[in-house]
Amino acid sequence: MxxxxxxxxxxxxxxxxxxxxxxxxxxxxxxxxxxxxxxxxxxxxxxxxxxxxxxxxxxxxxxxxxxxxxxxNHKFAGMSPIEVSPSKSVSDDPSEEEAPGLATKATGEEPEDETDPFGISDQPAEEQLPGSEMDSDADEEPEEELEFEAGAEGDRKRDQATSAPDEDQEPVEETESGPQESDAGLEDERLSGHAYGADTAPEEGPEEQPATDRESEPEPAFSEQQEEDPADAHSPPVLPKISLSQRVKPGGGASKNRRRDRKEILVWLVPVAAILIAALLLFFHFDGQRLDQRNLSGQEVVQEQVPVPVPDDRREDDRAVQEIVPTPDAVEDEATPPDRDPAPGPAGNAGPGPADEMTRDSALPYGLRGPEDEVLIGAYTIVVHSLRNERKSEIEKQRLENQGFKATRWAAVLPNGNTSYRVGIGQFKSVSDAERAVEELPEPFRSNNFIIRIR
Amino acid sequence: MTDKTAEQEIVAILAGHLKKHSQVQISGLGTFSITHQKQKQQQEKDGRIIMKPPADIIVFTPEN
The missing domain is CATH 4.10.520.10 (IHF-like DNA-binding proteins)
Structure with a gap:
């Protein structure tokens, strides 16, 4: 015009x-x-x-x-852009988030090797590296003092141990193991030139020391023992033997012990997990059987009620009932079995998730044509009318339904406060489905429409 | 400017026809028309794909 x-x-x-x-x-x-x-x-x-x-x-x-x-633009007023691929946006966001995550992982892995054994995880690496030489210089004197003190104490205690009866050996060994190892660690570190663990090794104790320290420890201890053996020839060799055994255990068999522990844990965990899974399966199985029994009982009740009247005039009702009666079985047979119904949430991912979704989607009233059984909130539809008159919108909806389309009508409040009654054709699971269906529409609607999500 | 009543009537006629999506041609000024922009998918800078809604917009074509 x-x-x-x-x-x-x-x-x-x-x-x-x-x-x-x-x-x-x-x-x-x-x-x-x-x-x-x-x-x-x-x-x-x-x-x-x-x-x-x-x-x-x-x-x-x-x-x-x-x-x-x-x-x-009243027809399309209030329509805001919609995300067609929110999953992609979600996947993009994690990628942006994964980068720092990976960085933290990378930065987290590096200090684990360096900081955890030495207890300096809170300190930045920049402070450690340049100051290592200064620290080593500064810590050398205390090391020697510690060494001398520890050595003196160790000698005293060894003297006490030699003079003490055998009953007192165990506490002496326990108290002695710390300084001995620290002595060994210090000596070893001094020999190897590492000033890292000089301060921290005594604090952490023998159990938390890394394998590298443990591997380096036994040699000086053994040398001490060899040196002490001629001096303390008359003393019982229990103390060095036990200390040697303690050293050897963490150094040589720590990983084996851990493996044994893991194996023991696995040996207990596997049957316990199997029993739990079996119990859950049995529970769901019997629960599903109960549901079957309930449905069967309800069906029997219906079947019992049906034949009672049996008037000839109501054959149509019988047909209707016969049509209605098998639907529960049919629905249950077509849908997920009752065993799987109770656990669609957490266990659904590992179980029959895709199959269930397929059956549900096939059961949902998606499509371009057919009666509108229910308005699927979240589904997509093709808007062909946006009218302010509710009666006209209803008329348009009826007209579309008469043409065989699955017509949907709902009220949308526009930003200016007005209410617009929108009429859509079809209900679709995705935008692409709706776009494909647009091609099937007759011409006033094919070129003038809008796909929107029903909210 | 012309008489206020006359201008109001001119605007009323023009706007009324534009609301009916009619094309209005005024000699010496230009042509007002309504163009329908179809819905289209558009990718944002952050990677999201957005479906922009259709719109009926007023287009003015000036006279030479």
């Missing part, structure tokens, strides 16, 4: 109740006034219509009024 200048002037003449020629002159005067004001001021605002501006190319430019634009 097109309105040319003469027709416009005729309408204006009718509205102002003047002659058509006079109306044409009035219209031309308005046009001239707009052009002059635009030339003079650069823009001319006409209330209710918009703003005319002088473009860079010398031509007139027009920016419509927001109210007028909304009125013109």
């Amino acid at each position: 097109k309105l040319n200048h003469d027709e416009f002037a005729a309408l204006l003449a009718r509205a102002l109740d003047i002659d058509e020629s006079e109306a044409s002159g009035t219209l031309q005067a308005w046009v001239d006034a707009v052009a002059i004001e635009t030339d003079e001021n650069g823009s001319c605002h006409v209330a209710g219509l918009g703003t005319f501006r002088k473009g860079d190319d010398g031509y007139l430019d027009f920016q419509p009024d927001e109210v007028l634009s909304l009125e013109v």
Whole structure:
């Protein structure tokens, strides 16, 4: 539909109740006034219509009024952009999040090797590396002091151990094991030139020391023992033997012990887990049988109720009942078995998730045609009408239903507060399904529609 | 500017026809028309694909 200048002037003449020629002159005067004001001021605002501006190319430019634009676009007003691929956005976000995560992992793995054995995880690496030489220099004196003190104490205790009876050997060994190992560690570290664990090794104790320290420890201990053996030839060799055994255990058989512990744990865990799984399966099995029995009992009740009246006039009712009665079985047979029904949530991922989803999707009333059994919130539909009149929208919906379409109607509140009654065709699981269905629509709707999610 | 009543009537006629999606041609000024923009998918900078809704917009074509 097109309105040319003469027709416009005729309408204006009718509205102002003047002659058509006079109306044409009035219209031309308005046009001239707009052009002059635009030339003079650069823009001319006409209330209710918009703003005319002088473009860079010398031509007139027009920016419509927001109210007028909304009125013109009333059919699609209130529709906001929707995410077609939210999963991709989700996958993008984790990728952005994974990068720092990986960085933290990378940074977390490096200090684990360095910081955990030495207890300096809180300190940044930059502080450790440049200061290592200074620390080693500064710590050498205390090391020697510690060593001498520990050595003195160790000698005293060894003397006590030699003079003490055998009953007191165990506490002596326990107290002695710490300093001995620290002595060994210190000596070993001094020999190897590492100043790292000089301060921390005594604090952590022998059990928390890494395997590298443990491997390096037994040699000096054994050398001490060999050196002490001729001096303390008369003393019982229990103390060095036990200390040697303690050293050897963590150094040589720590990993074996851990493996044994793990094996023992696994030996206990596997049957316990198997028993639990079997118990769960039995529980769900019997629970499903109960559901079957309930449904069967309900079916029997219905079947018992049906044949009682059996009047000839109500054969149609019987047919209806016969149609209705098998549906529970059919639904249960087609849907997931009752065994799997109680655990669709957490166990559904490992179990029959995809199959269940397929059956559910097939059961849901998706599609372009057919009756509208229920409005699927979250499904996509093709909006072909957006009307302010509720009655008209209902009429349009009925018209579409008469054409065999699955028509959906709902009320949408626009940003300006008005309510728009939208009529959509079909219900689809995804936008792509809806886009495919658009091609099947007849022509007024095929080129003028909008796919939206039912909310 | 012309008479206020005349301008209001001109705007009323023009807007009324535009709301009906009619094309209006005024000599010496230009042509007002309604163009339907179809829905389209658009990929944002962050990778998300967004379906932009359709819109009926007013297009003004100035007269030479």
